[in-house]
Amino acid sequence: MIRYNICFIQQDDRFLLLNREKPSWMGCWNGVGGKLEPHESPRQSMIREIAEETGLKAAEYLLTYKGLVSWTVDREQFGGMYLYSASVTESFAYATPRKTAEGILDWKALEWILHPKNQGVSTNIPLIMSHFAEPSAFHHHCHYDDDKLVATMTVPMETATEMREQMNEYVKEFMAQNGLKVNQPLANR
Numbered sequence: 317m318i319r320y321n322i323c324f325i326q327q328d329d330r331f332l333l334l335n336r337e338k339p340s341w342m343g344c345w346n347g348v349g350g351k352l353e354p355h356e357s358p359r360q361s362m363i364r365e366i367a368e369e370t371g372l373k374a375a376e377y378l379l380t381y382k383g384l385v386s387w388t389v390d391r392e393q394f395g396g397m398y399l400y401s402a403s404v405t406e407s408f409a410y411a412t413p414r415k416t417a418e419g420i421l422d423w424k425a426l427e428w429i430l431h432p433k434n435q436g437v438s439t440n441i442p443l444i445m446s447h448f449a450e451p452s453a454f455h456h457h458c459h460y461d462d463d464k465l466v467a468t469m470t471v472p473m474e475t476a477t478e479m480r481e482q483m484n485e486y487v488k489e490f491m492a493q494n495g496l497k498v499n500q501p502l503a504n505r
């Protein structure tokens with residue numbers, strides 16, 4: 317059910333974003349991350365993805381678990397990703413733009429990422445990142461209809477052990493509140 321992870325690597329007020337070459341993501345700046353491999357913990361997977369996509373080693377940043385992002389699409393698909401931030405020290409030099417096998421990496425200012433008219437970042441990033449300064453982990457859910465983001469919610473997520481249960485409950489409540497129906501129990505997706 318939660319098959320992906322994503323990390324926003326931070327240095328001062330800028331974030332290292334990836335513009336993937338994959339047709340589905342092209343032209344869209346997003347965090348670093350990908351799919352969890354079987355038997356990997358979310359954190360192990362995040363460290364592996366960061367290394368694969370940026371070359372950064374675990375000793376070079378401080379990884380913080382920020383919560384969960386999930387989405388429902390056209391009342392059919394349901395997906396989720398573990399959310400992390402990573403901070404690198406002020407003095408750490410990581411030159412960009414950098415062309416990698418996945419696409420282009422570049423530092424982007426938070427102000428640019430959050431700008432209301434910015435269409436160059438993945439749609440839900442400004443919403444996710446506006447909660448980044450909060451000290452506790454949160455769950456952000458978004459619903460898309462016909463490729464448009466039509467409803468979102470953000471709730472605090474207190475403990476990792478309650479995470480999956482909480483997520484299902486919140487999503488069911490959210491779907492009901494918005495008059496949306498899913499055809500199968502969310503847990504089986």
Ligand SMILES: Nc1nc2c([nH]c(=O)n2[C@H]2C[C@H](O)[C@@H](COP(=O)(O)OP(=O)(O)OP(=O)(O)O)O2)c(=O)[nH]1
Nearest residue numbers: 320321322346347348349350351387397438440441
């Ligand atoms: N901002 C944002 N990111 C998303 C959403 N959905 C989603 O999969 N992502 C993230 C998760 C991953 O970090 C990335 C997907 O990358 P990808 O398409 O290259 O993943 P992949 O399955 O090929 O994984 P991999 O080969 O890199 O292991 O995008 C979304 O709705 N919003």
